[in-house]
Amino acid sequence: MRNLLDFVVKYAYFILFIVLEVLCLVLLFSANPYQRYGFATSANVVTGTIAEKWAGVVQYVALAEENEALKKENADLHNRLEAYRRSSIPVLGKKGFDYIAASVISATTNREKNAITVNAGKNLGVENEMGVIGRDGVVGIVSSVSDKYAVIMPIIHPDARISVKLAENGYFGSLSWDGRDVRVATFSEVPGYVDVRIGDEIVTSGFSAIFPEGIPVGYVKSFEKDLSTDFYTIDVELYTDFHNIKYVYIVRNNNLEELKASDGKEQKKK
């Protein structure tokens, strides 16, 4: 006992260092990105409020530019709505999707584990694992929510996986990011017999129930066939410019409750 005490006293500084490091690394590796509590991320009230106030100051300068972009997007949406009215595509699911608008108040985009904080939270119906899209295409998935703010795990995060497909022929796979280039993600799992061409559009598959089907993601920049597995590895140039992202839409799937309930029933039958 005496020896132990001596040891602790002698190496107290080193022991404290080790204890603190272990604590930090446990925090770092134990947090499941989709179950993080809002207070432990940038969605917490203190950092959220500070970032929002600051973003207000910074964005004031860029207001004219942002207005112009919003006008263009509005016109584009009008056109699409018109085209939709004329066509007779049946509505997918009974209740469809809702879009919740939010402004970006903070975004790290040149890290490996990037995060985007927006000013919409539980107060507006945002929940974990909802899809997020921007003006040009898919942005990411909600990874933590507090009352007023939410953190988005963007496509450019090593843990993000998004179910996508080739718009042309419907072959699907998953989209991931390797940390190298903010404009380029990797689309894998496409079998080697599929005809892939540079410039082909990649859209969401709609299989995951997080995104509606057919939201643009990017286009084929280059591809390579792995001869041993006969699968493609496709580099996708992303439509979303993460360096310049001001506002997003969070996608709420109104059929999700029913989908989950029916999933549960089927599993019980088995």
Place this chain on the structure above:
Amino acid sequence: MIEKLKYILYFFVLLLVQTLILDQICVSVYVNAFVYILFIMMLPIETNKYMVLLLGLLMGLSVDLFDSTLGLHASGGVLVAFVRSFALDIFSPHDGYEANKQLSVRNYGYYWFFKYAITLILVHHLWIFFFENLSFANMLFTLAKVVISSVTSFVVILLFHLLLMSRK
């Protein structure tokens, strides 16, 4: 007391510069500047070393809260705080450090500052980028990031040091 208030001010200035300005700037994945460790580097020489560890933790955790990287910068802050005491010993000037004399370019010169700062910056960046990436497969990529970001960080750290701390 005034001295303490000054360091509390440095804490908040560097935290906010880091999270609200530097972290929002995007140049390339290779270029990241971390100015928050300047706070740990420049704590007065007579600060209790246990206190330095705890302050390193506090600074790192605060950055983590803004960046949603719980644990990453906290561990980096603690590491810098730990290595600081050894770096101070190794780069000790001939007549040693004087209590109540700020650790600054003005008191100990540019050469001392360069050796001391670049050591802590390299240790910190190696740690941060390794734990962010956590694979040896991308070692070359990680090392390139460490080198380029260290140079960037050094410039920014020197700038803020001269701006905030190295004045009469």
